[in-house]
Amino acid sequence: MFRDVPPNTLEKLLSLTRRLTARRDMDSLLQELLDGSTALIPGADFVCVFLYRPDLNALVPVGGIGFDLGILSQIQLKPGESMTGKAFVEGRPLLLPSPEVIREAQANLSPDHDRAVRRAVGRPDNPVRSSLAVPMATDDRILGVLVIDNYDTDRDFTTVDLAVATSLADHAAVAVLNAEEYQAVQTLSQELQRTMTVQHRLLSSMMSSHGSLENLLRSLWRTIRRPFRLLEANGEVVAERGALAQPASFAVMAGQEHLGELQVSGPVHGFERLAVEQALPLIALEFLKEAARRQERLHAQAEAFRRIWDRDYGAVDALLQQYGLHQGHPRMALISGPPPTIVGRLTRMKDVPVMQRSQDLLLLVSDETWPRIRAMVDADTPVILGWPLDDSHDLRSEFAGLLLLLEAARRLGYPRLHGEVRLSEFPEMTLIAAVPGPVRRWFCDAVLSPLAGECELFETIKVWVFADRSYERTAAVMHTHPNTIRYRVDKARRRWGQPWDDRTAALLRWAFLAELDADL
Numbered sequence: 001m002f003r004d005v006p007p008n009t010l011e012k013l014l015s016l017t018r019r020l021t022a023r024r025d026m027d028s029l030l031q032e033l034l035d036g037s038t039a040l041i042p043g044a045d046f047v048c049v050f051l052y053r054p055d056l057n058a059l060v061p062v063g064g065i066g067f068d069l070g071i072l073s074q075i076q077l078k079p080g081e082s083m084t085g086k087a088f089v090e091g092r093p094l095l096l097p098s099p100e101v102i103r104e105a106q107a108n109l110s111p112d113h114d115r116a117v118r119r120a121v122g123r124p125d126n127p128v129r130s131s132l133a134v135p136m137a138t139d140d141r142i143l144g145v146l147v148i149d150n151y152d153t154d155r156d157f158t159t160v161d162l163a164v165a166t167s168l169a170d171h172a173a174v175a176v177l178n179a180e181e182y183q184a185v186q187t188l189s190q191e192l193q194r195t196m197t198v199q200h201r202l203l204s205s206m207m208s209s210h211g212s213l214e215n216l217l218r219s220l221w222r223t224i225r226r227p228f229r230l231l232e233a234n235g236e237v238v239a240e241r242g243a244l245a246q247p248a249s250f251a252v253m254a255g256q257e258h259l260g261e262l263q264v265s266g267p268v269h270g271f272e273r274l275a276v277e278q279a280l281p282l283i284a285l286e287f288l289k290e291a292a293r294r295q296e297r298l299h300a301q302a303e304a305f306r307r308i309w310d311r312d313y314g315a316v317d318a319l320l321q322q323y324g325l326h327q328g329h330p331r332m333a334l335i336s337g338p339p340p341t342i343v344g345r346l347t348r349m350k351d352v353p354v355m356q357r358s359q360d361l362l363l364l365v366s367d368e369t370w371p372r373i374r375a376m377v378d379a380d381t382p383v384i385l386g387w388p389l390d391d392s393h394d395l396r397s398e399f400a401g402l403l404l405l406l407e408a409a410r411r412l413g414y415p416r417l418h419g420e421v422r423l424s425e426f427p428e429m430t431l432i433a434a435v436p437g438p439v440r441r442w443f444c445d446a447v448l449s450p451l452a453g454e455c456e457l458f459e460t461i462k463v464w465v466f467a468d469r470s471y472e473r474t475a476a477v478m479h480t481h482p483n484t485i486r487y488r489v490d491k492a493r494r495r496w497g498q499p500w501d502d503r504t505a506a507l508l509r510w511a512f513l514a515e516l517d518a519d520l
Contacts, residue, residue, distance in 0.1 A: 034065050037146070037168060041132075041161045043153030046121060049136075050077065050084055051144035051176070059084055059145060066149075072120035075113050082109040084145045087133035091142055093169070095162045096131040103127070123151060130156040134165045136173035143173050213286035217241070220279050224272040228264045230283065234341050250276055252284050259287045298347055298356070305355040305362060308395045316395055319364070323353055328366045329388035332395070333373070334402045335361045336382040336409075336417060345376055360406065362399075374420070382409070382417035387424050398423065400433030407516040413477065414466040432513050440514040447511035450495045457495075460488040465508045469500070 037047045048064035058076035061069065080089045083105035087094045096102045106114075118124045132148040146169040150157060217230065217239050227242025230252075238260070248266035252259045262283065264276055307315035320326040337359045338346070346354055346361060352373065353364040365373060367388065377383060384405055386398045401423050408429065409417045415426065423430065432440070451458045460478065464485065467473040471482040471489070478485070493500050 031063070034063060037148055037165070040164050040168070041148060041157070043130075043150040043155050043157065044148045045151040045153060046128075046147075046149035048072070048147045049144060049172075050088075050147065051136075052079075052088065052142065059088055062144075066151075067120040068122070069120075071116055074116050077113065080108070082106045082113070083131060083133045084147050087135050087145050088142055091135050091137060093132070093134040093162055093166045095157060095159065096133070097156050099127040099129065102131050105131075121151070129153075132157055132162055132165045134162070134169040136169045136176065138173050138177055143176050145169075146172065213239075213283065213290070216279060216282055216286060220275065223275045224264070224268075226265045226268070226272060228262060230260065230262050232260045232287070232344070233258055234344055236341060236344055250280055252280055252287060254284045254288055259284050294347060297350070298354070301353045302355045304353060305399075308399055311393075311396050313393060319353060323351060323364070325364065325366055328368070330364055330366050331370070331388050332386040332398050332402055333363045333365055333370065334384040334406055335363070335377060336384070336406060338377060338381055342376055342378075342381075346373065349373075362402070364395075379419055381419070382406075383420045384417070385420060385422050387422070397430050397434050401426075401430035404433040404513070404516055405429045408513055411516065412462065412466050412512060428510065428513065432510065435514065444511050444515050447507050448515075450497070451492060457488055457492050460485060461492050461508065462512050464489055465505055465512065469505060 034047050034049070037044050044066075046064070046066035048061050048067065050059040051062050052058070053060050053076075056076055058078055060076055061072045063069065064072070077085050079085050083094055083096060083102065086105060094105070096105055109117075129150045131150070132146075134146045134148075135142050136144045136146055146165060148157070148161075148165055220228070221241050227240075227244050229240045229244055229247070230238040232238055242265070244263060244265050246266045247263040248268045250262045250264065252262060260283075262276065262280065264272075268276060304315060304319040308319075317326065320330065335342075335346075338361060343356070343361065346352070346363070347356065352369055355362045363373065370385075374383070384402050386402060405415075405421075405423060405426055406417075408414055415421060435443075448458070451461060460474065463477050464471075464474040467477060471485045474485045475482040489500070496504065498504060
């Protein structure tokens with residue numbers, strides 16, 4: 001993409017993208033992006049950043065140069081409308097090199113929007129010479145579109161300009177996402193601080209200055225002298241004092257969100273009820289704070305697992321030191337699809353690094369903590385347990401082996417996971433996962449190429465190999481007759497050109513396993 005970009009432009013682009021991704025303030029970020037666009041792309045007379053607003057289902061201009069933003073802000077482009085909406089929907093950068101191509105791309109621009117654009121740019125009759133419309137996208141979403149127009153300069157935009165604009169938009173997307181997240185955290189922090197101040201004044205007579213949930217509940221217990229039980233929204237008991245009788249229930253709420261329930265032995269009247277009702281918002285606050293701390297901890301743990309995957313062994317050693325795992329022989333465990341209540345209990349454990357991966361949980365545990373964790377999980381829940389490690393450098397291979405074994409169980413039915421299995425029982429998983437991707441792909445092509453082009457035949461042989469070459473079991477899995485399986489297997493054998501012996505079966509098993517993706 002950057003082969004034809006001049007070196008000095010590349011140097012300026014690199015410097016600009018570094019500054020962009022370091023920004024946290026949206027206004028300064030936009031200004032940096034706009035100034036950089038005009039400096040790096042000759043002829044950029046009009047530069048505008050459109051961000052997508054899900055509540056409006058529209059692209060809204062938030063900043064730019066070469067126009068009156070007060071006028072242009074009246075525009076709300078629908079996805080697919082004009083070249084900006086097309087770039088957003090298609091998710092790819094557009095280079096429109098001539099007025100004719102631009103007019104065609106803008107054919108579905110509404111008359112009101114067309115008039116607003118002409119008024120905003122102050123050029124009612126001067127057509128655009130050339131345009132760039134580049135999506136601002138992250139890995140999982142498109143945040144908006146960067147639009148650059150050339151009105152007056154005697155040149156047309158080129159593929160080099162498109163490459164520069166695309167790089168700018170990519171880095172700007174990351175910067176916008178960072179700025180939005182930073183602003184959300186700042187807003188939440190301010191809201192929490194205001195709530196804490198108000199509630200501290202309300203309950204200053206019954207709370208310690210520490211403001212923790214434990215201190216709050218201790219103060220509540222001293223005030224009402226009634227047994228109570230505090231539950232989270234999933235029914236998990238957080239705290240309990242005494243034996244409940246005729247409990248009265250009070251919802252712990254944050255706005256419209258139900259966070260849990262406080263059950264107090266009844267009947268509850270007068271001062272006791274007032275104390276409970278005053279305590280509820282502070283309990284909600286402590287729940288929110290604990291949830292935020294838990295999310296921060298889980299985020300840090302997920303980053304640590306990523307560093308393990310990237311062979312950052314300095315970070316691995318720091319993780320082992322932090323959780324006191326460096327003195328023993330830690331091992332990884334993968335729990336597949338645990339119930340939500342178990343997920344909550346495991347993610348609340350502060351002495352066990354854990355990462356949630358889709359519906360699965362990855363944990364790094366010691367021999368001392370594993371029995372405690374295993375007791376939480378139902379005996380039939382699939383669990384893959386790694387081997388005790390002598391060296392942190394083994395974590396990466398164990399990690400890959402666990403993931404590959406789970407993928408094999410899900411996609412190939414091998415092995416059938418019920419209860420606990422150990423990675424050491426399937427050494428081929430760790431070996432295959434350690435093979436570089438290009439080598440694995442070469443091996444798969446070399447072994448499976450005779451079966452290429454026949455999806456039904458390919459899937460039949462895959463099931464047959466992992467069903468221990470049983471026609472009956474393969475037929476049951478594929479819901480067809482055993483004779484049909486025999487016919488397909490015989491057809492595949494003729495294509496293979498060799499006997500279906502143990503060596504062939506082993507090669508096929510390894511090739512099908514090597515096809516699996518064991519990445520995070």
